[in-house]
Amino acid sequence: MENERDFSMKEAMMFSHKVAQISKAMWKCVEKDWQGWIKPFGLNINEHHILWIAFHLEGASISDISKFGVMHVSTAFNFSKKLEEQGYLTFSKKENDKRNTYVKLTEEGRDLLLKTIEEYNPEGYGIFGASLKIRDLYGKFPEFDEIMAVIRSVYGNDFMSILDTTVEKIDNEFTEIDGQLLPAVKNTEPEKIPTP
16 A cells, blocks of 8 residues: 555654754754854844855855755845845846846955854854764764755755855865964965976
8 A cells, every 4th residue: 555654653743843852952052152153243143144155155046045044035135135235245137047136245245254254163152062072972073964864855955065065165265273264375376387
């Protein structure tokens, strides 16, 4: 019979309840940490997230921001508009795509995002602090492989690809100097060709 379930309603309810409780508890802690980090810059979480997405995608559509920022399209648009009014983003249309609105960081927006990154200090962050215990025990931070597989099923490969891209971009474009994250200095000198 193809309509037969291979799980019980009780099992489904317990799983859903556990995921809801754990997600809510984790988000509450992350939200507190994130708000504390960006408060000195006059940003809220949605605004900061939009700056991050615009930085990583180097010209993101409002749809991209909505999708990868896991926010409603109107939320993505309204907060992007607010950032534009403050001089942190610009809005544009592409010649070959007049339907979508794209945002790009201004120099001021990039500078603001970089300042937030320079001020990042994980010492007082609840989730990070709790994760250090796992890192000390196993030699690495939790990777959440099963949760990532669930998120991939819900949001798709594009979402996970952007997540991977953002992590790689942080790894490649920032360096740590005296415990502070700073943009990596790119070598602008032409490569010297050895003479025989």
